[in-house]
Amino acid sequence: MIxxxxxxxxxxxxxxxxxxxxxSSEKNRLHTELWKAWQKLQLFDTDKAMEFLLPFxxxxxRPAKNQPQILRSFVLFFLLCSEGLAKPSLSLWVDRLRNxxxxxxxxxxxxxxxxxxxxxxxxxxxxxxxPATDLYARDKLLPSSWNSKKPDKPKGKKQKAQERKPKITExxxxxxxxxxxxxxxxxxxxxQFFYYVAVLPSIDCGLIPKDSLTVSGDGTxxxxxxxxxxxxxDGSPENxxxxxxxxxxxxxxxxxxxxxxxxxxxxxxCYNAKLRTDIPLLLRFTSARRxxxxxxxxxxxxxxxxxxxxxxMDMCLDSAMDNYPAYRLLKNRGIRAFIDLNNNCGRPKTIxxxxxxxxxxxxxxxxKLRMKPNGYxxxxxxxxWRCPYGKEHCSKCKNxxxxxxxxxxxxxxxxxxxxxxxxxxxxxxxxxxxYSQRTATERINNRxxxxxxxxxxxxHTKEHYSFMTTMIGICIHLDARYKQLQTASAV
Numbered sequence: 023m024i025x026x027x028x029x030x031x032x033x034x035x036x037x038x039x040x041x042x043x044x045x046s047s048e049k050n051r052l053h054t055e056l057w058k059a060w061q062k063l064q065l066f067d068t069d070k071a072m073e074f075l076l077p078f079x080x081x082x083x084r085p086a087k088n089q090p091q092i093l094r095s096f097v098l099f100f101l102l103c104s105e106g107l108a109k110p111s112l113s114l115w116v117d118r119l120r121n122x123x124x125x126x127x128x129x130x131x132x133x134x135x136x137x138x139x140x141x142x143x144x145x146x147x148x149x150x151x152x153p154a155t156d157l158y159a160r161d162k163l164l165p166s167s168w169n170s171k172k173p174d175k176p177k178g179k180k181q182k183a184q185e186r187k188p189k190i191t192e193x194x195x196x197x198x199x200x201x202x203x204x205x206x207x208x209x210x211x212x213x214q215f216f217y218y219v220a221v222l223p224s225i226d227c228g229l230i231p232k233d234s235l236t237v238s239g240d241g242t243x244x245x246x247x248x249x250x251x252x253x254x255x256d257g258s259p260e261n262x263x264x265x266x267x268x269x270x271x272x273x274x275x276x277x278x279x280x281x282x283x284x285x286x287x288x289x290x291x292c293y294n295a296k297l298r299t300d301i302p303l304l305l306r307f308t309s310a311r312r313x314x315x316x317x318x319x320x321x322x323x324x325x326x327x328x329x330x331x332x333x334x335m336d337m338c339l340d341s342a343m344d345n346y347p348a349y350r351l352l353k354n355r356g357i358r359a360f361i362d363l364n365n366n367c368g369r370p371k372t373i374x375x376x377x378x379x380x381x382x383x384x385x386x387x388x389x390k391l392r393m394k395p396n397g398y399x400x401x402x403x404x405x406x407w408r409c410p411y412g413k414e415h416c417s418k419c420k421n422x423x424x425x426x427x428x429x430x431x432x433x434x435x436x437x438x439x440x441x442x443x444x445x446x447x448x449x450x451x452x453x454x455x456x457y458s459q460r461t462a463t464e465r466i467n468n469r470x471x472x473x474x475x476x477x478x479x480x481x482h483t484k485e486h487y488s489f490m491t492t493m494i495g496i497c498i499h500l501d502a503r504y505k506q507l508q509t510a511s512a513v
Contacts, residue, residue, distance in 0.1 A: 024076070025085030030069050033090070033130045040127040048124050059101040060128060062500040065507075066097055067223065074218045078148040078211070088137040092145045094129040095119070095137075096493045097500070103475050104497065110475035113139055146489045149215055152208040158483060161255075163262040169250060172272040172281050173311055182342050183274035185313035194319045195347035199354060204323055208484075209306055212492045213328045220499040221303060225331060229294055229301060229502050233333040236456060237303065239290045239321065240340060240463035241314040242471065243275040244307070244487065246284040247480050267482035273310025285487060286310050287470065288317040290325055293462040297509060299502045300462040300469075302495045303329065307488045314342040319351065326355075336360055338460035349440045358445040360457045370439040377432060383442025384449050385432045388421045393432060395447045404433040405447060470494050 028036070044052070052060060068090040079086055099115045102108035108115060116139045119126050126133050156162055173183040185191075197204065207213075224230045248270055252263030275282045290304045304325045308317055318339060325332065336358045339348070344364040352359045363382055373379060378386045385393045385407045393407040409415045409429020416427060423430045436443040446453045471477045474494040481487060 024079050024089060025087050027072050028068075028088075028090045028130050029072075030067060033068070033094075034064075036130055037127060040132075044124070051124055055107060056102075056124065056128070058504070059098060059105065059107075062101055062497070062504045063094060063098055063128060065500050065503050066094070066496070067219065068093060070223070071215070071219050074215055075148070086141075086144075088131065088135070088141065089145065091130045092137050092142055096142075097497060098125070098128055100474055100490075100494050100497045101500070104469075104473050104501075110479045112142060112479075112481075116142065146486065149211045149489060149492075150208060150485045151210050152485070157268050160264070162264065162268075163255065163258055164252065164265055164268060166252065166261045166263050168252065168263070168265055168268065169271045169283075173274055175281075176274060176276070179279055180276050182276050182313060183311075185316060186311060191315050191319060191345050191347040194316065194323075195351055198319065198323055198351060203327075204320055207324060209488050210324075210328070212488055213304060213306070213324055216305065216492050216495055217329045220496045221329060222331065224301060224499050224502065227503060227506065229297070229299075229499075229506060230292060230303075230332075232331070234335040235292055235332055236336040236338065236459050237290050237292055237325075237332075237334050238338040238460040238463045239288070239318050239343070240460070240467065241286045241288040241317050241342070242467040243273060243277070243282050243310065244285045244287050244471065245275075245282050245477065246270045246482065246487075248283070248482050250283040269484040270482075271310045282310065284310055285484065286312060286314075286317060287467070287487075287491065288314065288321050289463060289466060289470075290321055291463050291466050293459045294502065297502065297505055299505055300466050300498075301502055302466050302498055303332065305488070305491050305495050307484050307491070314340075315345050315348065318343045318348060322351070336456050338457050340460065341365075344441065346441065353440060360444070360446070360453065360460070361441075362457075363441070363448075370442065372438045373434075373442075377434070379442070382448045383434070383439065384447075385434060387430060388423050389419065392449065395450050396431065399433075402433075403437070404435055405443060407432045407434065466498065469498060474498075 041049070041052070071093055072090065075089065099108060099112070103110050119129070119136050120133065123133055126136055176183055194204070221230065225232060246267050248265070248267030250272065252265040255264050270284050272281055272283055273286060285307045286309065288306050288308060289302055291300055291302045293300055304321055306321055306324065334357050337352055338360040339362070341362040341364040344361050348361065349359050365381065369379065380386055380392055387393055387409055391410045394410050394412070396406040396408040398405055408431050409419065411418045411429055413427060415429035419429065434443055442448070446456065470491060474497065476490060476494060479490065481490060
């Protein structure tokens with residue numbers, strides 16, 4: 023049960039009363055180095071968070087105290103980390119609060135009422151849906167071979183490691199098209215919480231469009247600081263060890279071209295062109311062994327399930343997700359696919375042998391030049407392609423393939439191959455302009471790992487990584503809202 027929840031109104035009153043007792047140096051700090059973080063923190067509505075969190079507190083037992091203060095503390099901690107004003111350590115942050123009246127006041131506490139470190143971890147546990155296990159106990163011993171196997175090294179550079187289960191994407195596709203759920207979504211509460219306190223407010227203030235949304239997806243390697251070999255305990259058998267991060271596994275980092283020990287962070291996001299800012303929509307951690315083609319299908323299902331207010335028109339993905347199940351699922355949902363092609367895929371057998379195509383399905387003329395899109399015939403379902411010279415065909419082209427002043431015309435059908443012949447033809451300016459928004463996911467990955475210092479945090483377990491990343495995602499939304507207010511005030 024909750025003994026007392028400090029509402030937003032009470033928090034503002036407490037802050038106003040506390041500032042009266044600040045000395046000149048404390049007031050100066052508040053209006054200089056802490057100003058941006060303070061303004062962003064005030065944009066976070068803890069009352070909305072209370073509405074969501076209340077069901078996770080028991081109606082009986084020892085009362086939980088300072089819950090909104092803990093939540094503000096997490097947000098302020100990461101906001102200051104992004105500006106280099108705090109070290110990326112939760113324990114050091116809690117110690118710092120005890121000796122800094124200004125920071126304690128900003129989270130809504132006095133120096134003698136600050137929550138202890140254990141209360142922070144209790145708060146994390148409330149938002150984790152996995153069943154209780156002793157896997158993380160300090161006295162838990164596991165086989166020395168636990169998570170010791172590395173995935174096979176890809177043949178080419180900048181390539182993803184192969185998925186261990188070759189037909190898993192087809193199985194997931196069939197399950198989703200049949201309307202079935204995917205079990206073991208332990209991040210469900212965190213994703214719903216993120217939607218409720220970050221995504222919905224950003225929709226309400228116009229940061230995220232309510233319809234015709236372009237969403238991008240990408241995965242990134244997260245290296246954990248835990249030892250993959252574990253640690254031998256005194257008196258324990260030689261083949262039994264303690265692992266500080268038993269959830270972590272070996273994966274392949276395609277950017278660094280080497281194996282790594284940790285997790286994969288997969289996220290879906292969008293881009294606000296007016297503000298030139300990137301906004302995360304869904305965040306999830308998965309095994310480092312899991313291929314992004316699988317991660318996307320699961321993440322897309324969770325986005326549909328937990329974030330019903332989002333109306334998606336376009337989906338932009340990289341070549342790791344270039345597979346037929348992804349195209350078919352998006353087609354079924356009425357979403358246009360913008361997916362970079364994987365060069366390992368050959369020519370589809372469904373395309374007539376009489377047509378010569380480039381690697382992306384664009385027909386080639388007899389001079390081996392890429393033909394230009396020339397409209398869509400709705401009655402027959404054909405895409406039209408014309409000579410690249412157009413009206414200048416007769417004067418510039420050496421090949422007299424036709425007497426037409428526009429040159430030869432070739433027709434293709436979208437149902438020949440759903441990968442190559444997308445709703446917006448590949449290679450066109452319209453396709454390139456929409457697909458360029460996919461870089462939003464890469465920038466958000468960089469912000470999470472580097473700007474907000476997730477890579478430098480000495481944390482273990484999937485639960486803690488997921489929670490910390492959710493808090494960072496909230497801060498990125500607050501960054502965008504602060505930028506929106508600054509832009510509006512400058513007009």
